[in-house]
Amino acid sequence: MTNTSTYQAYRRWVTEPLAGEPRISVVVPAFNEEWRILPTVGAIATHMCSRGEPWELIVADDGSTDTTVELLTDLRFPNMRVLIADRNRGKGSAVRRGVLAARGDYVLFADADQSTPVEQFDKLLDKLTSGYDVAVGSRAASGAAVSGRSLLRRTLSRGLRVVVSVGFGVQVTDTQCGFKLFTADAARTLFELQIVDNFSFDLEVLYLSSKVGLKVAEVPVEWIDAPGSTVDAAKVSLQFLTDLFKIRISDLRGHYTVGGHHSVARAAGRRHAIVPGEITNAPPVAVNK
Amino acid sequence: MRIRTETGAGHHSISLAGRFDAHEIDGFRLAFEPLLTQPGTIVRVDLANVVFVDSSALAELLRSQRAARESDGDLVLVNMSDPVRIILELTALEQVFTIEPGRNQPAGVSADISGKPAETR
Numbered sequence: 001m002t003n004t005s006t007y008q009a010y011r012r013w014v015t016e017p018l019a020g021e022p023r024i025s026v027v028v029p030a031f032n033e034e035w036r037i038l039p040t041v042g043a044i045a046t047h048m049c050s051r052g053e054p055w056e057l058i059v060a061d062d063g064s065t066d067t068t069v070e071l072l073t074d075l076r077f078p079n080m081r082v083l084i085a086d087r088n089r090g091k092g093s094a095v096r097r098g099v100l101a102a103r104g105d106y107v108l109f110a111d112a113d114q115s116t117p118v119e120q121f122d123k124l125l126d127k128l129t130s131g132y133d134v135a136v137g138s139r140a141a142s143g144a145a146v147s148g149r150s151l152l153r154r155t156l157s158r159g160l161r162v163v164v165s166v167g168f169g170v171q172v173t174d175t176q177c178g179f180k181l182f183t184a185d186a187a188r189t190l191f192e193l194q195i196v197d198n199f200s201f202d203l204e205v206l207y208l209s210s211k212v213g214l215k216v217a218e219v220p221v222e223w224i225d226a227p228g229s230t231v232d233a234a235k236v237s238l239q240f241l242t243d244l245f246k247i248r249i250s251d252l253r254g255h256y257t258v259g260g261h262h263s264v265a266r267a268a269g270r271r272h273a274i275v276p277g278e279i280t281n282a283p284p285v286a287v288n289k
Numbered sequence: 290m291r292i293r294t295e296t297g298a299g300h301h302s303i304s305l306a307g308r309f310d311a312h313e314i315d316g317f318r319l320a321f322e323p324l325l326t327q328p329g330t331i332v333r334v335d336l337a338n339v340v341f342v343d344s345s346a347l348a349e350l351l352r353s354q355r356a357a358r359e360s361d362g363d364l365v366l367v368n369m370s371d372p373v374r375i376i377l378e379l380t381a382l383e384q385v386f387t388i389e390p391g392r393n394q395p396a397g398v399s400a401d402i403s404g405k406p407a408e409t410r
Contacts, residue, residue, distance in 0.1 A: 001390045006371045035344050042376035043341050050371070075379070114341060117308070148312060227311035227345065 025104030060098030092201025111178030137179030148225025
């Protein structure tokens with residue numbers, strides 16, 4: 001069988017540790033994803049290797065009780081890290097640990113279900129290389145291609161969008177798409193401040209982006225509903241509204257203050273002062289295989 | 290996903306293009322099962338233009354392979370794209386399937402049964 005340049009790059013990536021720092025870090029939160037995680041890793045690896053740039057993959061386990069962690073660690077990929085959590089704390093917690101462990105100049109957070117195909121990464125990166133700090137994959141922006149999303153979910157999303165826009169001043173029309181790209185400095189600034197452990201962390205991160213004055217681009221993406229989702233849209237929406245309130249209270253209480261002055265440059269100066277023990281609420285085990 | 294079938298003297302093939310996931314299983318089955326009309330039928334599945342396969346699709350390919358082998362035939366994967374090849378390796382399924390490298394498909398009667406534009410998935 002012919003080995004394409006992409007396949008050859010993939011073989012190098014799975015056998016040889018990077019010689020230097022990665023340009024791109026991909027962070028995938030995972031909770032009981034044994035059914036989906038390997039195809040997702042394969043899709044991400046194929047695309048990232050095709051780009052010809054050094055990159056790393058970080059899978060932030062969220063206390064999985066199935067074989068997710070074993071499947072990943074058995075791969076023994078030198079450029080993939082699996083951050084193991086001692087228990088399930090929520091997607092926000094997992095993404096935070098993953099992002100704060102990232103070493104790349106750009107940090108992508110991508111859901112484990114490949115609802116947003118990883119090929120969409122290129123469009124987001126274009127935004128960051130043209131001066132934005134954060135690029136948000138969006139199912140609501142003009143030009144997005146969305147399939148399989150139920151009427152209930154679409155309706156609830158529209159309602160929440162109004163609440164988020166009016167109540168929080170966040171102008172991004174789709175806060176919850178699990179596909180966001182950050183510059184390294186923006187990622188560190190935001191996720192050092194970010195405290196919400198559940199799925200509402202996306203909103204919190206965008207709220208903080210606005211608060212600290214980061215440039216955010218909303219990029220229309222292709223999105224395909226992942227079958228098998230057990231998310232109860234109505235229940236999730238109620239939780240989301242509750243979290244909106246909590247985020248606002250946290251801000252009023254001063255939990256989001258960066259040294260009394262919000263500045264990406266200021267936060268970036270602290271970038272290398274972070275020690276491993278600070279990157280997580282829980283004591284995760286970083287597995288380098 | 291776009292599904293195209295070809296049938297000719299002594300061969301059957303199905304060409305897939307796009308994303309092969311749980312949403313596409315029914316369409317694939319609709320294309321595959323009618324081809325198993327005779328014992329010993331070999332069906333080649335061309336994956337050159339498949340950009341992603343999820344676990345449900347892999348399970349469907351295994352199910353189809355088993356159905357073909359039960360009548361002394363086989364399902365053969367041909368022209369695997371990079372993502373398909375890599376995903377099969379990661380899941381250790383490259384040992385399970387009969388895999389052929391790229392080959393020119395003989396001319397025959399063809400039909401596009403999907404009716405969907407290729408770029409939608």
